[in-house]
Amino acid sequence: MRIENQEMTTLAWRAAGALAIALLMALALLLSGGIGGSGGSPATAEAGCGKLKVRPQVVSRYPKVFANQYEKKLKVSVNRGRAAVTDWRVQLYTFGGFLLGESEIDKRMSKSDTATMKLRLPMQPGKYTLVTKGTVRGCGELERNEVINFRDCLNKLPITFVDKPGGTAADYGRYLSVKIAPNPVWAPLVDIYGTLSSFEGDVYGKAELPRGQRKLIGQQTLDFQLKSGGLDSGGYSVYVSGKARQPRSCGDLSKTTVLKFK
Secondary structure, three states: OHHHHHHHHHHHHHHHHHHHHHHHHHHHHHHOOOOOOOOOOHHHHHHOOOOOOEEEEEOOOOOOOEHHHOOOEEEEEEEEOOOOOEEEEEEEEOOOOOEEEEEOOEEEOOOEEEEEEEEOOOOOOEEEEEEEEEEEOOOEEEEEEEEEEEEOOOOOOOEEEEOOOOOOHHHOOOEEEEEEEEOOOOOOEEEEEEEEEEOOOOEEEEEEOOOOOOOEOOOEEEEEEOOOOOOOOEEEEEEEEEEOOOOHHHOOEEEEEEEEEO
16 A cells, blocks of 8 residues: 555656646746747747848939949948848849849948949849848848849930921911920930921921020920921921930930921
């Protein structure tokens, strides 16, 4: 009987010890954030990291990112979120994985910061991947990828012809007025000149913006002073040339429209 009592007591102590160990393990897991907590366990931190929370943007002197303005260097501005970012840099890749440029590692990213990468080759028009990498505490190194379109020069002057004149040719004796307006993205346009010609190539008048209004910012009027005799019935071409906000190497631009008179 004593032996049986001793065995029962031993089993009871073992069960109590196992229960105590299980309780301690559960308490430790709860304190470390493993059960619905936010204590920063590896699994929790990894799930909340994702990609680097920054907003990178290629710095351009013009309304769009033109490839031919970047021959040796390219600057990128970044705005970060609340989390501190250290040991960060930017890289530029082709879609085929060729590394075109990379900045030096910066120890700490400010709220609004910039980085300059040295290019291995002058930029060409096309789409590329801008990669921003940085270290965030509790997450390690993270990155963010952005597709950037480096465009070619504009192929025509970004203007529209507003309410084009028409009707009877005899109504236009000395002047013909043509209203033009720039695409707002590219305004102001400069060095605006116009030529009015017949389809046979005869010049009927020339025009430019009035003094004091040389920059085309909003809608303006080109007043063509017509040659003696005014217009004849038939078709005419209005040719307008000028410069847009793009690299100088792109040169001048032009746009043509057709007018018809009875």
